[in-house]
Amino acid sequence: MRSELLHEFLEYLRDVKRFSENTIRSYALDLEHFSEFLGARSSGEAVDTGEATYFRAAGTAVTTETQATTTRLLLEVDTQAIESFMDYLNAHDYSQSTKIRRLSTIRTFYKFLVNRKRLEYNPAAATKLPKKYRELPRVLDQEQIQRLLDMPNTSTLLGARDRAILEILYCTGLRISELVALDMDDIDFLSDAVHVKTAGRKERVVPIWSSGIQALQKYITLRNKRAQTDPAFSNRILFVNKNGERLSSRSVRRKMDKYLIKAGLDPAISPRTLRHSFAVNMLRSGSDIHTVRELLGHQSLSTTRAYKQVAGTSEQESHEEEGHNVSAEADTLEEADIGEEPDVAEESDTLDE
Numbered sequence: 001m002r003s004e005l006l007h008e009f010l011e012y013l014r015d016v017k018r019f020s021e022n023t024i025r026s027y028a029l030d031l032e033h034f035s036e037f038l039g040a041r042s043s044g045e046a047v048d049t050g051e052a053t054y055f056r057a058a059g060t061a062v063t064t065e066t067q068a069t070t071t072r073l074l075l076e077v078d079t080q081a082i083e084s085f086m087d088y089l090n091a092h093d094y095s096q097s098t099k100i101r102r103l104s105t106i107r108t109f110y111k112f113l114v115n116r117k118r119l120e121y122n123p124a125a126a127t128k129l130p131k132k133y134r135e136l137p138r139v140l141d142q143e144q145i146q147r148l149l150d151m152p153n154t155s156t157l158l159g160a161r162d163r164a165i166l167e168i169l170y171c172t173g174l175r176i177s178e179l180v181a182l183d184m185d186d187i188d189f190l191s192d193a194v195h196v197k198t199a200g201r202k203e204r205v206v207p208i209w210s211s212g213i214q215a216l217q218k219y220i221t222l223r224n225k226r227a228q229t230d231p232a233f234s235n236r237i238l239f240v241n242k243n244g245e246r247l248s249s250r251s252v253r254r255k256m257d258k259y260l261i262k263a264g265l266d267p268a269i270s271p272r273t274l275r276h277s278f279a280v281n282m283l284r285s286g287s288d289i290h291t292v293r294e295l296l297g298h299q300s301l302s303t304t305r306a307y308k309q310v311a312g313t314s315e316q317e318s319h320e321e322e323g324h325n326v327s328a329e330a331d332t333l334e335e336a337d338i339g340e341e342p343d344v345a346e347e348s349d350t351l352d353e
Contacts, residue, residue, distance in 0.1 A: 003070040006031055009112050020198070022177055030105040037085050038073040075119065082106060082127045099130045136310050137276035144265060145170060145277065151259035154215075157222040158242060162255055164212075164219040165239060168194070169271050171209035173278035173296050176249045176271040182238040187216060198297060206295050276307070283311035 010028055013019045019027075082103075089099045107124040114122050140148070149166050153159035168179060178196050186195045192213050193205050208216070223240070227233035233244030241247050252271060260267050275296070282292050293304040 003035065003067055003074055005071050005074050005113065005118070006035070008116075009109055012112060020177065026101075027105050027108075030102050031109055034085060034102065034106055035070055035074065037088060038077065038081065039070065041081070041084065042073055075113075077110075077123050079123050079126050082124050086127065086130075096130055103127060103129055137280070137306060138269075138273055139277040139280045139310060140265075140269065140273060145274075147263040148259055148265060148269075151262050154218060157219075157226055160215070160219040160222050161239060161247075162259070164215040165252060166256070166259070166274070167212040167215040168208070169274040170278055171212040172206045173275045173282075174206070175275065175297075176252055178297075179271075180239060180247050180249050180252060183236050184220075184238050185236075186238065189213070189217075196297065204294065204297055276310075279304070279307040280311045283307055 006028065009031070010024055013024050013027060014021075085106075086099065086103060089102065094102075103124065107122065107127075110119065110122045110124050113119045149163065149170075152162040152166070154163050165179065168174060169176070172194055174194070174196060175198075178198060181197070182194065186197070187193075187208075188195065188205075191207075192210070193207050196204050196206055198204075223233075227235060227244070230244060234240060234246070237244075237246045239247045239252075241251065256269075256271060257267055260269055279292055279296060282295065283289070289301065289304055289308065292307065293301055296304060298304050
């Protein structure tokens with residue numbers, strides 16, 4: 001059962017910070033996991049891991065606690081409890097990115113409680129973040145990209161749509177959440193660019209390569225023909241399903257999985273792989289790291305730097321980077337581009353193909 005403190009915090013993220021629903025959901029999952037751990041720890045449920053005993057965050061722990069009890073446990077947390085939680089994550093082989101994200105979420109939550117005068121100090125402030133190890137982002141070569149792009153049957157509306165989606169993901173580096181949120185008027189065909197709006201951030205303008213423009217024009221031509229005969233088709237939304245409604249992130253992933261199998265490519269490839277490939281391609285083509293950072297919409301330059309090693313670019317930009325006033329704080333959940341993606345459930349859509 002979710003604590004009133006969590007409700008209050010999540011409403012703050014939504015109404016004041018104006019974070020996206022996916023990001024809010026990720027914060028909620030992290031804090032619910034922490035709450036489950038506290039509940040199991042309080043009830044004495046433990047599991048022997050060999051060198052030490054850690055408490056099991058049982059899936060039923062929260063359901064047996066009342067909101068008041070969960071609130072009390074959250075308010076009674078001290079540094080030792082948080083370090084025990086980190087030990088639990090270590091003992092159960094959670095990835096570095098997950099451990100960093102969980103602790104960052106907890107820190108932010110308790111900072112919020114201090115600012116709201118619910119606590120006098122932040123019990124997570126003294127707990128050090130795990131060393132930030134990031135796996136190198138996986139990228140596709142040009143031959144693999146072309147094989148994937150060639151899979152949709154562009155003589156049909158849905159095939160042309162899918163080709164346009166794959167082209168835009170690769171040639172702009174958009175996040176999948178940003179892509180499905182696009183409206184028709186976000187595309188500027190005069191300047192060959194897309195206007196990207198992200199919750200809580202400034203709008204950014206990203207150029208679209210000529211191949212992306214051509215794919216969009218073909219799709220929109222077929223889409224407009226269908227809209228003329230089907231009043232249910234939205235005239236505002238860019239990427240629609242067969243019913244004329246906004247396409248979901250889940251559907252994009254599902255369609256991409258189908259094309260990966262058809263192309264004989266690794267099904268573990270994701271839309272994020274196309275974003276990584278875009279970034280590396282830009283660096284290899286001579287773009288400086290600050291330009292790539294702006295195009296990707298990163299808040300922290302450290303996120304973008306991870307692409308330099310894959311791209312094989314030199315370190316001659318390092319002195320220039322030092323002259324920029326860039327925050328070294330950990331990236332927010334929305335821009336954790338390198339490493340694992342938060343396990344956030346998408347809203348189910350029916351008849352979305």
